[in-house]
Amino acid sequence: MKSFESLGLSRGLVESVQLIGFETPTPIQEQAIPVLLNGNRDFVGLAQTGTGKTAAFGLPLLDLVDDKSRDTQALVLAPTRELGLQIANDLENFSEKVKRFNIVAVYGGSSISEQIRKVKKGAQIIVATPGRLIDLIDRKAINLSTIRFVVLDEADEMLNMGFKDDLDKILSFTPKTKFTWLFSATMPREVRAIMKNYMTDPFELTVGEKNTGNVNIEHQYVLIQEKDRYAALKRILDYTPEIFGLIFCRTRIDTQKIAESLMKDGYNADSLHGDLTQQQRDRVMIKFRQRSLQILVATDVAARGIDVDDITHVIHLNIPDEMEFYTHRSGRTARAGKKGISIAMISKRELNKVKHIEKTLKSPFKRMMIPTGQEVCQKQLLALMNRVHEVKVNDAEIAEFLPAIEEQLADLTKQELIKRFASIEFNRFLDYYRNAPDLNAKGERGEGASADEKYISSGSRLFINLGKMDGLDVPGLLELVDEQTGLGKKDIGRIDLKGAYSFFEVEKDQAARVVEALNGGTYKGRPVRVEVTDGKESSGGGDGDRPYRKSKGSYGKGGGSYGKGPARTGQKKRW
Template identity: 80%
Template sequence: MKSFESLGLSKGLVESVLQIGFETPTPIQEKAIPVLLNGNRDFVGLAQTGTGKTAAFGLPLLDLVDDARRDTQALVLAPTRELGLQIANDLENFSEKFKAFNIVAVYGGSSISEQIRKVKKGAQIIVATPGRLIDLIDRKAINLSTIQYVVLDEADEMLNMGFKEDLDKILSFTPDTKNTWLFSATMPREVKSIMKNYMSDPFELTVGEQNTGNVNIEHNYVMVQERDKYPALKRILDDNPDIFGLIFCRTRIDTQRIAEMLMKDSYNADALHGDLTQQQRDRVMMKFRSRTLQILVATDVAARGIDVEDITHVIHMNIPDEMEFYTHRSGRTARAGKKGISIAMITRRELGKVKQIEKTLKSPFKRMMVPTGANVCQKQLLALMHKVREVKVNEEEIAEFLPAVYEELKDLTKPELIKRFASIEFNRFLDYYRNAPDLNQDDRGRSSSDGEGERYITGSRFFINLGKMDGMEKGDMLALIDETSGVTKQHIGRIELKGAYSFFEVEKEKVNDIVNGFQGIEYKGRQVRVEVTERKDGGGREGGSRDYKRGKPSTGGYAKKSNNKYADQKRKRY
C-alpha cells in the first residue's frame, strides 16, 4: 500500500492531509494523483461515489496552482450547492499547512454581489455550480480566460440535471490550452460526448468495473403491498434504533408527505426537496450533518452531492426509473471504505426492476423480510438496555438527588426495578405492535394484511371513474382517498378495481367527507367523478364530483387538495 508522500505530493500538502486523518490513499487517489501532478494531459476518472474523488483531483490541483498569482487558474464545477461547498471546504482543509489560497465557492441561493466581491479580490480557485457561474459570466463579473485546469466533478449528475447547455457555454469561455479533468460514477452517452468535444486524448482511469456498485454496500429489498410501504418503513426504522439514514422518494410531494408522517409519529426526521428555500435547505443539512437529525427524506435531485459521513442506511420508497439514480442514491452510504445498507421497498410487480439493477451492478440483492412486531419490540428493548449500560453518570451533580430516588424505590427488588424501568419504553412499542400483521408480500402478491384494507363495512358504496387502465392499484386508491378526503383505510371497506372505473365502500359517517373532498380534482388531465351508488352495477348514482390534479403521474404518491399548502404544485419524476 502506497503512502501519500510516495505519490509525489509536496511535503506541506502531505502534512495537511495526514493532519486531517488520511493515512493511506484510496485506489482512485493512488492511481490518479501521479498522473494529474504532471499537469499536461486531460483526464477521465470513473469511480463510484464515496471512493475519495475529491482528494484525487483536489490534492494535485493545489500542488499545481500558483498561490503567488491572483488570477483564476482552476475551475471546479459541481452539480449542487451542497457538493460545491463541500469541495471548497475540503480544498481549504487540504491546503491549510501548505499555501494561502483564495478559494471561492460560487452557487445559487446566496448573495451574488458578495460572491462577485470575493472573486474580484483574486480567486485562484473557483468552485461553482453551473447556473450561478453562468450568471457571473453574463454579468461579466468573472474572467475564465486565465483558466489552466477545469474539473468536472460528478459529470453524470450534472448532465442528468440538465446542465448540458450551461457546460457548453462555460467551457466556451475557457482557453483551448487548459487541461480538463472529468470525474464520474457512470459513463452514459452524454459524458462520452463531452469527452469527444472538449478533451484531447485523455488519460482514462477506471477504478472497479464500469456500472458495478460499491462492494461495501449490502443491497436488500422488501416486497410489500403499495399501501403497506409506510407501515413497513416504520418497522424498518424501529428495528434499527441507531439508524442514521436517507429515505428517497420520487417526488417533492411524496418527500414532504413521508417526512411529515414520520415527524407526526415522533421520528426525528425532516425533508429536503426543491420547494424549500435555500435557508431552509441549509438548516436541514446542518442538522443532518451534525446528527441532530436522524432521518432525512429527500428527492433524487435535492440529495445530489450530499456527502455526509457514516450514513448507515439508504431506503428507497420506490425503485427509480434510471439506473444512475439508484447508483447515486445507494452511494450515499458506505463511503470512504465503510459498510452500508441499501433497502428498496418494492411491490411484487417491481421485482423485475430489482433483477435488472442486480444484473447491471453485478451485486446480488437479498430479500429482507419486514420485521415482525415481536422482533421490533425485542430490538428496542435491547437498545434501551444498551443505552442504560453505556450512559455516562455525572456522579457529582446527581449525588444530592439520589437519596430521594433511593427512598422512592426502596420497596422494589432488583428484578422488579429492571422490569419496571424497561417497561417505560417497552410498553409503548408493545401497545403499537400487539397483533401486528405480517406485511411481507408473498409470490402471488398477497400479504397477511390484505384483510386489513378490505374489511367489509356496513356503509355507503361509491363509484369512481378511475381503474386499472389508469395504473391504479388498491394501495394507490387508498392513498388517493386518504389525501383528498382525509378518510383513512380504517374507515374504508372493499375496493373493487375495474378497467375504467372502480367501487369502494366507506362508513356512512364519512360519506360527506368523500363527496366534499373529491370536488375539483383531475387525474392525468381528466375530471374525476366520485358518486354514491347503491346498485352493484354502478347504476342509480348520485353525488358530487371533484377534480384531482397532478402533474406527471407516478405510482404511489398524490397531490394534496387545493386548500393544502402543497396545492397547485406540479409533480415531477426524477
C-alpha cells in the same frame, strides 16, 4: 499499499493531509494523483461516490496552482451547492498550512454581489455550480480566459440535472489550452459526449469494474403490498433503532407527506425537496450533518451532492426508474470504506427491476423479511439495554440527587426496578405492535413470472420519438400519456428512456388508441411520432422523422397544449 508521500505530492501537502488524519490513499487517489500531478493531460476518472474523489483531484490541483499569481487558474464545477461548499472547504483544509489561496465558492441562494467581490479580489481557484457561474459570466464579473485546469466533479449528476447547455456555455469561455479532469460515478452516453467534444486523448481510469456498485453496500429488498408501504417503512425504522438514514421518494409531495407522517408518529425526521427555500434547505442539512435529525426524507434532485459521513441506511420508498438514480441514492452510504445498507421497498411487479439492477451492478440483492411486531419489541428492548450499558455517568454531579432517588425507589426490588424501567419503552411498542399483521407480500423470485413480466407478455411496446434530449423524463412521459389518453400509471408498463427516443408499454387493446391520441402533436416544438414496435427496437426516432404538420398544439411547457383535460375514448383532440 502506497503512502501519500510516495505519490509525488509536495512535502507540505503530505504533512497537511496527515494532520487532517488521512493515513493511506484510497484506490482512486493512489492511481489518479501521480497522473494528475504531471499537469499535462486531460483525465477521466470513473469511481463510485464516497471513494475519495475530492482529494484525488484536489491535492494535485493545489500543487499545480501558483498561489503567487492572482489569476484564476482552476475551475471546479459541481452539481449542487452542498457539494460545491464541501469541495471548497476540503481544498481550504488541504492547503491551510501550505499555500495561501483565495478559494471562492460560487453558488445560488447566496449574495451574488458578495461572491463577485471575493472573485475580483483575485481567486486562484473557483468552485461553482453551473447556474450561478452563468450569472457571473453574463454580468461579465468573472474572467475564465486564464483557466489552466477545469474539474467536472459528479459529471453524470450535472447532466442528469439538465446542465448540459450550461456546461457547453461555460467551457466555451475557457481557453483551448486548458486541461479538463472529469470525475463521475457512472459513464452514460452523455458523459462520453462531453469527453469527445471537450477532451483530447484523455487518460481514462476506472476504479472497480464499470457498472458495479460499491462493494461495501449490502443491497436488500422487501416485498410489500402497496397499501402497506408506510406501515412497512415504520416497522423497518423501529427494527433499526440506531439508524442514521436517507429515505428517497419520487415526488416532492410524497417527500413532504412521508416526513410529516413520520414526525407526527414521533420519529426524528425532516424533508428535503425542491419547494424549500435555500435558507430552509441549509437549516435541514445542518441538523442532519450534526445528527440532530436521524432520518432525512428526500427527492433525487434535492439529495444530489449530499456528502454526509456515516449514513447507515438508504431506503428507497419507491425504486427509481433510472439506473443512475439508484446508483447515486445508494452511494450516499458506505462512504470512505465504511459499510452501509440499501433497502428497496418493492411490489411483486417490480421484481424485474431488482433483477436488472442486480445484473448491472453485478451485486446480488438479498430479500429482507419485514420484521414481526414481536421482533421489533425485542430489538427495541435490547437497544435500550445497550444504551444503559453505554451511558456515561457523571458521578460528581449526580451524587447529590442519588439519596432522593434511592428513597423514591426504596420499596422496589431489583427485579421490579428492571421490569418497570424496561417497560417505559416496551409498553409503547407492545401496545402498537400487539396483534400486528404480517406485512410481507407473498411470492418470491422463481415462483413464476412476476406481475410485470406477465403484463409485458400481453402488452404492446410503443416507440415515441422523444427522449432525454427533449427534456423528457419518466414522470413527464406518464403525464403526457395520461393527459392525452386518460391512461394512468397502472396502465403503463415498462418505460425505457433513450437520448432522442423512448419506448413504453401498454395493453394491446389500448395500443391503437394511444398511437392515435399522441401522433401528430408537438412537444416543445418537436413533431411527435408514436408507433407500435411489436417488441423490436426501432431504428427511427432521430432527426429523420416524418414531417407532421396537422397540429398547432403542443405538450408540456413548450407553449400551448391540447384542449382542456384528457382526451378520453371517443373524444376528438382539440388542435
